[in-house]
Amino acid sequence: MYYRLFLLAAVLPSCFGESSVDDAAEMVLAFAGGAVLLPCNFSLPASGDFPTLEWSKQGLHPNVVFLYRDACEVHEEKHPAFWYRTSLIAKELKNGNFSLRIANVRLSDAGTYRCKRLWSDGPRDVTAVELVVGTSSHVYSSGDEKPSSEK
Ligand SMILES: *[C@@H]1O[C@H](CO)[C@@H](O)[C@H](O)[C@H]1NC(C)=O
Ligand SMILES: *[C@@H]1O[C@H](CO)[C@@H](O)[C@H](O)[C@H]1NC(C)=O
Numbered sequence: 775m776y777y778r779l780f781l782l783a784a785v786l787p788s789c790f791g792e793s794s795v796d797d798a799a800e801m802v803l804a805f806a807g808g809a810v811l812l813p814c815n816f817s818l819p820a821s822g823d824f825p826t827l828e829w830s831k832q833g834l835h836p837n838v839v840f841l842y843r844d845a846c847e848v849h850e851e852k853h854p855a856f857w858y859r860t861s862l863i864a865k866e867l868k869n870g871n872f873s874l875r876i877a878n879v880r881l882s883d884a885g886t887y888r889c890k891r892l893w894s895d896g897p898r899d900v901t902a903v904e905l906v907v908g909t910s911s912h913v914y915s916s917g918d919e920k921p922s923s924e925k
């Protein structure tokens with residue numbers, strides 16, 4: 775049953791070819807219950823203004839999974855399914871690295887995410903990332919233990 779869900783989740787995003795950014799979508803694999811980092815980096819506003827940036831998920835309503843405005847997270851607009859699960863990496867922000875961490879990944883998280891920069895002195899660039907979520911009995915039964923063979 776999980777196997778079928780996984781296949782469905784992996785295939786669905788390609789049904790919505792709404793925009794050309796999909797061509798460039800980077801694929802990231804995560805496992806249910808784990809954490810994952812979706813990459814996104816932009817050069818910071820030349821004006822020195824605080825950047826505003828939106829991470830969204832295609833097909834979700836509302837589609838916001840993380841909103842960062844004037845250097846603060848805006849919780850109110852985040853979809854409840856992602857409450858307490860998405861974050862940016864504070865120490866990376868000054869480098870223009872807005873990669874999104876998703877904790878406690880669910881099968882339903884699979885899909886296409888967009889990282890959109892919303893500052894005015896640059897193009898409204900979008901980075902697309904496709905998240906594939908897997909789960910398997912193999913991972914659960916043998917993946918918990920770290921290899922401890924090194925002497
Ligand atoms: C993001 O970082 C990568 C690796 O450092 C770099 O190749 C790429 O040009 C950067 N993208 C932007 C938009 O700054
Ligand atoms: C962004 O930050 C993450 C977490 O520290 C790091 O793994 C990744 O390499 C960084 N990406 C870039 C383009 O610097």
